[in-house]
Amino acid sequence: MSETEHEDPLGAASARFDRAIARLDTSLRELAARQARHQRIEVDTQRLIHERSRLATELDKTAARAKRLDDSAHEVSRRLVEAMETVRSVLQKAEN
Template sequence: MSETELEEGLVSAAARFDRALARLGASTRDLGSRLQRHQRMEVDTQRLVHERARLATELDKTAARAKRLDDSAHEVSRRLVEAMETVRSVLAKAE
């Protein structure tokens, strides 16, 4: 192998090495960007999980309050019916 061929081989190898380093650098930057996006998604996901838990608790409290109001409304309705029946009974005796 001649000195010129050896030199051309070294130049070619150096060029391939430089291209490989450039690809490695680009891949590293891309990986770093993807890791940052992933971390942001993780933070957002945790925030959503906490918000969901808060909303679920709030929904449970609201549902319990609605049940109490419904029970109270039913009791008021029952008492009104009793009162009306008592008034009818009194009016019927007064006639």
């Protein structure tokens, strides 16, 4: 075999190697980008879970406050009815 016959296969092998390295480099960059996106999604998911928990706690507190206000309104209404009945009773006695 002559030296030129050895250079041709060596050159072809070198070119294939360079292309393989370029594909590997591209794959690694794409993998890094996918991992970065995945990490951002994980961070966003954790933030949303925390926000959901905070909102659920806030909703529970608001619901409890609304119940207390409703109970208070009911008590005020009951007392107003009693007061009106008392006033009506006093007015009826005064008429008689």
